[in-house]
Amino acid sequence: MSVFLEVSIQGVLMGLTYALLALGLTVIFGVMDMVNFAHGEFLMIGMYAAYLTAAHVFPDPLVGVPVAGLIGLVLGALSYRLLVRRLLQGPTIAQIFGTFGLMLFLRYGALAVFGPNLRSAPGGLVVGQRLVLGGLVLDGAKVTAAAGSALLFALIYWFLQRTRVGLGLRATAAHREAARYMGVDTDAMNSIGWAIGGATAGMAGALLVNFYYVSPTVGMVFAMITFTTVALGGFGSVPGAFVAGIIVGVVEAVTAQYFSPQLKLAVIYLVFFLVVLLRPHGLLGAR
């Protein structure tokens, strides 16, 4: 198998994971034109949920996926009901600082509760599993995360396209006031958007725990790449996040292989700038 193909496949795997991280962020942005700066921390909470489930309930982070999804869902909905909804009455700057504050609160709250240590899953069905396909060695945990990502994307896409609530969400995203004239409870749509954002971030976190360590500041590690993925795909676009995630993953892997690992982030941002130059709203952005 050619090195290029091998590297690209590794890139696609990681890219699907990036896409999954971007999913919740782009949904929230789509529904209410708001960047949730605490998204990385939602992910972190999901990771702890899965890690703690694996450490104390059943020794496999996969069991933690629904747990983390549920916790993320509640966290997202509560963040909206208790914080974001109040911020909407204030100026835009208050909204930005509001979710930024939520980020700090969750990060340092986790530091206080869980301590600064890095934790790793004690084991599990796919933890550390090697999948050998021909000459290609894949990380079973990453394959699982990638598959989970594809599945969740399909599910969310179906939900948005084929259900009544999904239609309400898309109407809210397209024109909030007009949606209200249709009888759409846009406030409830915001809650649902945040719940989806939280739930997907939580599940993404649980899938990450199969191959990544957990720490209170782990949200920071993924925040930049997640925001870039969302912006590249087009803020608010679910298929855009999917495509952009894969592009980011492949560009990263190919750059590291053929140029220098140090350059991989630089090249990702170069691609990002080029795309934004040609399409200011991202690859599949609506506006």
Place this chain on the structure above:
Amino acid sequence: MNRGRWAVLSLIVLAALAAVPAAAQPAVRIGVILPLSGPLAPTGQELRRGYELMVDIVNNVHPELAALGLEVAGWEGIPSLGGAKIELVFADSRGDPAIGADMARRLIMEENVVGLTGAYQSGVTQTVATVAERMGVPLVNSDSSSPTLTMLGYQWFWRVTPHDRIFDDDLFNLLDGLVAGQAPGVGPVPKESLSRLAIVAENTEFGVASGDDIRNRLAPERGYDVVDYIQYTSNSPDLTSETTRLVNSGADAYLFVSYVSDAILFMRTLKLLGASPTLIWGQDAGFTNPDFVDAIGPDLHGVLTRSLFISKIGQVKPIAAAINELYRERHGKDLSEESARETLGVQVWAHALQRAGSTDPAALKEALDNLYIPGEQLITPWEGVQFGAGRPGEMNQNIHATGMIGQYQYNPDTGEVQLEIVYPFDFATADMVHPFPGWN
């Protein structure tokens, strides 16, 4: 309040003052600058525990330690200063060089300290050293490892512990020792099986300084070949491509300069790719972190890391075991590299004060310049403490300071992973596992 009450109150205050024993010698105050808040706060606390342990040993009677030859344990203060106790005055640098310098000024001018110690991060230590230099106050450092600190010509700065270049030397001493058949339990190893090195370093000052030192100085000097030098961005979400490149480099030995999060990702990915180098070495940092050990577990068997202090040395050095035991009684865990460092700093201060017999800065400087503490009194495997030039252009560096290299060894019977000492060879606590046996 009337005059009568004032009189009564004054009498009470006077009586209280008189009750203080007049005979006590004023304590000798030493200023300690540490990152006690901010992201490094946990480390700062760990460092502080080391200081406090050795101050207690100096100020109070510890016959069991004195019996093992630890001089300061029998002193109950500084004998040459009439038994004056050492008092530490802690100041928080918050990890910021400017704040560190402010704290140094405050300690000297307002707290009347006779000397300083700290301040952990090399950047902070450097600004503190500048203040000490200008004010003519001694700064004894046992916790900063940037080689430049002892190359700046500072007259009032002394470093007890090794710097990063010494640690790099240790690695090549180990490699050469393997080839020469000096490593415990390993016969002579053909140099061809070790000569191709790959360096993986995070692209920070710490990573690049160490990586460059190995590639540009040591490898050519000792006749090794650096086949790849991979600099990566720390805290990356993914290091698969870096690891793939490392494996494809075909190197015999992998040398890492990484913090804990990246170290975990590298080890996991190496295992996944089934990498089979003959040797894996880590430049302390992430490789000695307990979280790293938890995350990788039995797969660490055979992985090497440098460290300043490994508590296992107690098995071959009773004084280290006894001091470690005292620490265990207080904190329920072994001395860490951090706490171990600071016990040495206090020990040096106690000997300097004793030798000077005065708190006069000039006398202290003279004492430090000519200090000698024999190796038997130290928890480290050094020949002693003696300041001088370890290499050209250097001054006031402890010329006997070395590091240790530990090897993680997994015991399948107990299920435990232990860090055994394999270098210095004379202090080895176990036979070395070589070549790297592969993954479980």
Place this chain on the structure above:
Amino acid sequence: MLQVADLKAGYGQAPVVRGVSLEVNAGELVCLLGANGAGKSTVLKSIMGTVKPVSGRVRFLGEDITGRPTPEIVGRGIVYVPEGKLVFAPLSVEENLRLGAYLVRDEETVRSRMEQAYELFPRLWERRGQRAGTLSGGEQTMLALARGLMAGPRLLLLDEPSLGLMPKLVGELFETVARLKETGLAVLLVEQRARQALALADRGYVLRTGRIVAAGTREELLSGDTLRQAFLSG
């Protein structure tokens, strides 16, 4: 059916509507006329609850609905067809129609209403899979109207449907509105094209700088001088 009493409303500090009272009875088509900026749209938005009234009362079918949440008001049977091109541009024509019936849970009802809508506007049938944003101005107006009908309204509030349409299309539009009235639907029509609108209407109100300055039947308003005055000095 709808009674608005002494309604005052506005955005921020500035009152736009300064005491408006009006009434729409079952089966009636009532016009609310006035120049640009007279406050016509604000009256409708206050009825819909998207602009919160400062004072005054809105009653519908005998119940006070002043300042209730918009979805509730829609659920009670008042449907607002917004001015301009407030269709959901990224969504398909069919999805826009479905959204019109968002509160209708019965799939069978939705389907039959959609068939009626397509029958009323065959152009929309042709374009049902297309993104609404790609429709022409006239088609978007049709879509907005059809979407409003999907809810099965009892009272339709039409906000300047003729805005930006070619004259030929305006005629078609008013014909459609007249046909809707014939089905028994009550309509409150906001317009600047006073004469054309009044031609369809039973009654009308004339709004100037937030106040009702004239009211009466079609004939009364068309005969006197009031209409011209209201527009000229507005």
